Amino acid sequence: MKTRTIKSLSPRMLALAMSLTLFAAPALAQSGTTAVRTNMKIVYHNGPVMQGTSNIYLIWYGNWIGNTAPPILTDLVASIGSSAYFNINKDYPDANGVAPNGALIYSGAIYFDAYSHGDSLKPSDIQAIVRDWISGGYFPLDPAGIYLVLATADVTDIRPDGTTFCTPSTFPHHGAFLLNGTTVKYGFVGNPDRCGPEATPQFHRPDGTRLPTPNGNFGADAMATLMAHLLDVIVTSPLGNTGTQGGWYDRYGLENAQKCQGFFGQTYQAPNGAPANVHLGTRDFLLQENWVNARKGYCALAAPQP
Numbered sequence: 001m002k003t004r005t006i007k008s009l010s011p012r013m014l015a016l017a018m019s020l021t022l023f024a025a026p027a028l029a030q031s032g033t034t035a036v037r038t039n040m041k042i043v044y045h046n047g048p049v050m051q052g053t054s055n056i057y058l059i060w061y062g063n064w065i066g067n068t069a070p071p072i073l074t075d076l077v078a079s080i081g082s083s084a085y086f087n088i089n090k091d092y093p094d095a096n097g098v099a100p101n102g103a104l105i106y107s108g109a110i111y112f113d114a115y116s117h118g119d120s121l122k123p124s125d126i127q128a129i130v131r132d133w134i135s136g137g138y139f140p141l142d143p144a145g146i147y148l149v150l151a152t153a154d155v156t157d158i159r160p161d162g163t164t165f166c167t168p169s170t171f172p173h174h175g176a177f178l179l180n181g182t183t184v185k186y187g188f189v190g191n192p193d194r195c196g197p198e199a200t201p202q203f204h205r206p207d208g209t210r211l212p213t214p215n216g217n218f219g220a221d222a223m224a225t226l227m228a229h230l231l232d233v234i235v236t237s238p239l240g241n242t243g244t245q246g247g248w249y250d251r252y253g254l255e256n257a258q259k260c261q262g263f264f265g266q267t268y269q270a271p272n273g274a275p276a277n278v279h280l281g282t283r284d285f286l287l288q289e290n291w292v293n294a295r296k297g298y299c300a301l302a303a304p305q306p
Contacts, residue, residue: 041297042092042256045246049094050185050235053081053103055145059133060112062119062152069191069220070110072283073150076224078106079281080231084302088290091303092236092248092256100235111138119155121188126157127177130186134179141179146234147186148227153193153219165190165226168198171258172226176239185238187230192222202264202275202286212274214284221274221286225264228287232257248293256291260299263289277301 056077064070080086081104093099111133117125130147133139139147151157156164163170165188174187197204200222203211213221233255237247241255249255264286270276276284278301289299 047245051098057147072220087303150189153191166195191219193219214270214274214276225288229257259291260289
C-alpha cells in the first residue's frame with residue numbers, strides 16, 4: 001500500500017518548525033500566549049492519573065438523526081482500548097507507580113440529548129449536561145469513568161477566552177468537577193463539519209478541497225482524532241495542567257496528546273482511497289500521534305516494543 005507522512009502545520013507554526021530539531025506541535029499553549037517546544041520530556045506533577053481500566057460514556061448532543069457518526073465513533077471507542085496506539089498511555093504512572101493499563105470499556109449505552117443546554121456551550125454547560133445524565137440515572141457516578149459529549153455541527157463550545165474548538169491551535173476541551181464527592185472527568189468533542197479547512201488539514205488538499213475520509217463521514221472521521229486526543233490526555237492528566245493537582249505535562253503546560261496535535265505519522269490508503277494510519281476493529285481511522293515519553297520524547301502511533 002502507498003504510505004506517506006502527514007505533518008499538518010498552521011501558518012503561525014511554520015516559523016517555529018524551522019527551529020526545531022525533532023518534532024513540532026502547535027506554537028502556542030492552550031492559553032494562547034506561550035511559545036512551546038516539544039523536544040523535551042513530560043514531567044509528572046504529583047496529581048492523579050486514571051489507574052487501571054477506564055469506562056467510557058458517550059452523550060450524543062444535538063440532532064444525530066440520519067447521521068452515520070454514532071456507529072463509526074462507538075466502534076472506535078469499543079476498539080481503541082488495549083491497542084498499540086492507546087498502550088502509549090501505560091507509561092504515565094502516578095506517585096505510587098500505578099498507571100493506566102491501556103484498557104477502556106465502552107458502556108454500550110447510546111443516549112441522545114436534543115440541545116438541553118442550547119447550541120453554544122460554556123464549560124459550565126458541558127459539565128451540566130454530564131451532571132444531568134448522571135443525576136437522571138442514565139449513567140452511573142463512576143470514579144473510573146470518562147464522559148464525552150459529542151456534538152453535531154450546529155453546536156459549539158465557548159471557552160472563557162472566547163475561542164472555540166474550531167479556533168486554530170486550540171485543543172479539545174476537557175476538565176473535571178465534583179458530584180456528590182466524586183471527581184467526574186469529562187471532555188467535549190466538537191464536529192469539524194462546522195469549521196473551515198484549517199481545522200482539519202489532514203483531510204484537505206492545499207487548495208482547500210476535501211479528501212475522502214476512511215469511513216465516508218467527514219465529521220465523524222475528523223471527530224475520531226479529537227476523541228483519541230481526549231482519551232489520551234484524560235487518562236494521564238485527568239485534572240488538566242493545574243499545578244500540583246495536575247498529572248503529566250511539560251514545562252509549557254502541554255499534555256501528552258497536545259504535544260502531538262497535527263502530527264499523524266505514516267499513513268496508508270484505506271479501501272476507499274482515504275488516508276488512514278490505524279486499523280481498529282473492522283475500521284480504519286486517521287488518528288493524531290501521541291507522546292512517547294522516552295529520552296527527550298517523540299510522537300508516535302504505538303508504544304515502543306520492550
